[in-house]
Each structure stands twice: as C-alpha cells, then as structure tokens.
Amino acid sequence: MATAGGGDCDRYRLDSRAWRFAVHRSEQDDIGYAGFEVANAAALTETTERLRSLGYQVTEESDDLKSDRGVLGLISATDPSGVRIEIYYGATELFEVPFVSPAGVSSFLTGDQGCGHYVLATPDLEKSMAFYVDGLGMELSDIIDWDLGPGGKFKLHFFHCNRRHHTLALIPVPALPPKILHHFMLETGSLDDVGRAMDRMERDSRIAITFGRHTNDHMYSFYGDTPSGFAVEFGCSPRDVDRSWSVVRYDRISMWGHKFVSAE
Template sequence: MSIKRFGYMGFEVADVRAWRAFATARLGAMEASASETEATFRIDSRAWRLSVSKGSADDYLFAGYEVDSEQGLQEVKQSLEAHGVAVRVAGQELLAKRGVLGMIWCTDPFGNRVEVYYGGTELFERPFASPTGVSGFQTGDQGIGHYVLNVPDVDAALAFYTKALGFQLADVIDWTIGEGTTLTLYFLYCNGRHHSFAFARLPGKKKLHHFMLQTNSMDDVGLAYDKFDAERAVVMTLGRHTNDHMISFYGATPSGFAVEYGWGAREVTRDWSVVRYDRISIWGHKFLAPA
C-alpha cells in the first residue's frame, strides 16, 4: 500500500475567527498561522494538520494523504490513472502553501478533493504545546485521525477508495437510526489505525459528517467533554464503539458538522478479517438535542 497515513485536512468555513477559538480552546490544538481568511493548526511536530479557509460551504474542503517518497507518489498516480481518474500535479505555489516536497491531487466520484503528498514539514525545534494542556494526540505512523463522508453512492465510493487509492476495508456497521432506517457505514484503513476514512449514504446535505482526533490520555477526553458540556455543545455522549473500541464523544463545531474526540482505539493486525456489526456502540453515544 503506497498511501501510508492520513496527513492533513482542510475545511471551508464561514467564520474563521470562531474556528480559531474553537480549535485552540475546545480541541487543544496549537495555532500555526492565522489571518482573516484562513488559519492552520498543529497537533504534533508537523507544521500543520488542520486548515480552515473562509467560504460559505461550512464543509469538507480537502483531505491529504501521505506517502513515504516520490516513488510512492508515482505509484499512487499510476494507480489512479489506471482506474480512469484524472490526476493533477501540484505547482510550486501549492507545494509551498502545503509545505510539502511533492503532491498530486484529484477528486473522488462526488467531487471531493483528495491530495496525496510526500515530504511534509517537521518542526521538532518548535515543540507542540497545547494551549489547553492536552497531553498529546496519537499521530505518527497512524496520521491525524479519521473522517466520515456522506456519499450518494457507496459502491462508487468503495471502488474509488479501495481500488484506485488502495485502502483496505476494515469492517462495516449496519446502523439503525430509526424505525425502518438502516445505514451501512464502511470503514477503511491504510495503516495500523482501525480506520482513517469512513463513508455512508447519510441524511443531510453536508459532505462531512465528522472528523476525529485521538488523544494520548482518557483524561484529555474527559476534560474536553467538560468544556463542550459547559457550552451545551455535546452532540453524542461518551461511549465506546463496537468496531474500533474507541471511547469517545461527539461535539458540535462552528460549521455544523461534528468532531469526535477519543482515546483507546484498538489497531488492525496482520491477521485482520472483515466483519460486520449491527450496532455502532457497545455503550453510550446517546444523541443529545441541540441547545
């Protein structure tokens, strides 16, 4: 598998200032750069991991996946083109903006921008320091976490992300959210993290359902929960998922999609086999009505 990890993510947001406050005070991320129209945030030794750019969508803008070298980049490019995907090579301006050595990008079958890169910028000389005292986020070889997209055609999504991009299917959950309404969620991995990406045909118009950050300590999750709870911004209570076993909660972002904040997920192994579940959580994860 040429793609090694989920490296960064960008959102188009209506209120950059609100996101700057949210990312630092609620999530515990470290602001890396900021202006009236965009901002970037750190959660580890990389120069940035999350980006917000001003716009009306309040939704997904792009996801960046990391390969180890130029050779890996070319392997992904060849795979995409072999599956009929139009691939563009990033110019110097975009490379400089992302802080990477090389990049290609394309769109999935629904127009969602996907970037693949190598050579991200490290800032070991300027250690990550959370403004809220978060002990750290689990990144490294696993990347920054995961995200879940709402797609109109799950078969097309599965074909693109597994065959063209090379992800592996971890498992599926048939999630009943109401009488007669069952959603099938597909969870994909590209390293030891149980899933870096997931998708389903979901209700609502937003592309992005949520993104997830995984902390190094359960206390980090509990402290964040208290912050969200104080603002009546908890969307789903603390719970533990059936498939990755993560203990987490879901909170509201300034853009209307959610953030999952979690700890303790299990990892995929060499002898991993695909299974299905008919519940999304072992316990907890109860929906709360908006304030």
C-alpha cells in the same frame, strides 16, 4: 495551536508537523479537501499512475501550492462525493518548536497512523470504494448496520490504510446531504484528556453525542458540535488493525453510551 496560514486560512498543529488542519474562510462551510501521505516521490508517481489507469483525472499541483501546503510533492483528484483529495510526500516538520496544547491535552496519537479519521456521505458506494480501495489502496476494516429508527438505516463501511482501525468511513445515502462531512476524529493520549474536553464542551452546550464505546474500534469517545454543523469525535484507547485482522459486521455502532443529545 494556530499557525500562520495567510489572510484566508488558519492552520493548527497536533504534533511535530507544521500543521494538520486548515480552516479556510469560505461560503462552503464543509470539508474542503483531505490529504493522504505517501513515503516518497516514487510512491507518489506510483499512486498517480494507478489513479490515471483507473480513469481518474489527476492534477500534478504547482510549486506555489506545494509551497503553501509545505510539502515536496503534491497531486490531487476528486472523489465520487466531490471531495478534493490531495496526496503528498515530504511534509514540513517542526521538531525545533515542540507542540504544546493550549488546552492542556497531553498528546494526540498521530505518527504512522496519521492525524485521525473522517466520515463522508457518498451517493455511490461502489464508485467511492473503487476510488479509495482500488485507487488509493485502502482496505475494508468492517461494516456496521446503523439503525437510527425514524432517522433511517445506514450501512457504514470503514477503511484502513495503516494500523489505525479506520482512517475513512463511508455512509451510503441516496443523495448528498447538506454536509458531506459527517464528522472527523482526534485521538488523545489519555482518558483524562477526553474527560476534560467533555467538560469544556459541556460548558458551551456543544455535546452532540454522549460518552460511549464503539463496537468496531473499541474507542472511548464523545462527539461535539462544530459551528459548521458537522461533528468532531474526541476519543482514546482504540484497538489497532493487525496481521490477523478479518472483516466482520456489526448490528450496533456502540457497546454502550453514544446517545444523541436533543437540541433545546
């Protein structure tokens, strides 16, 4: 469901928040920025001071940008991959206008887990981990050694900042690829939501990776192509991080399924 976003931007809802995703008209055709929420003004000040103490340049954003984003407080910094990261508090709620999916999705799992996850390429894993772990306070969930055969081997690192298994994953690469964003994920309320989405994407020949179940978060999902060249993962029923969680590693990214679909 699109919401008003000005002449160069469309914004989309997933829940009671005024918006969760923004699509800007731009030649970049990649991730433009990512937002992370803190509880209040004191938490925003604490995050600002921590990032600056680690040597990161932090901008306290203008009232105009805060108004555009619909938040009470907003800072920004740039991560080691060159992605603009915005940290905010006081987002706009629209409880009085219930969210209704135009495609009939029963619900999206958001709330205290945020809106999903995203996966970025990084040319310097240590610097990226310092930014997200030391700077933003994330914790490592686990690591997968992903063997793509002729496509190479990658050591994926997954990070959480709430009960969701991962809000961020990093793919170490020698140099940044054409797309920094590998994919982003939306979690739905039921397996039927996922199946119906697969039907819609198959009609448009947009399936990139088939239905499967991941080893680490146990999510049932598939991946669809976007016109921008990165993917969107659509899934349900993962496991959460709990107090007994310990970091482990995996040799495979999926228990079954998740096969790449060759372009014709």
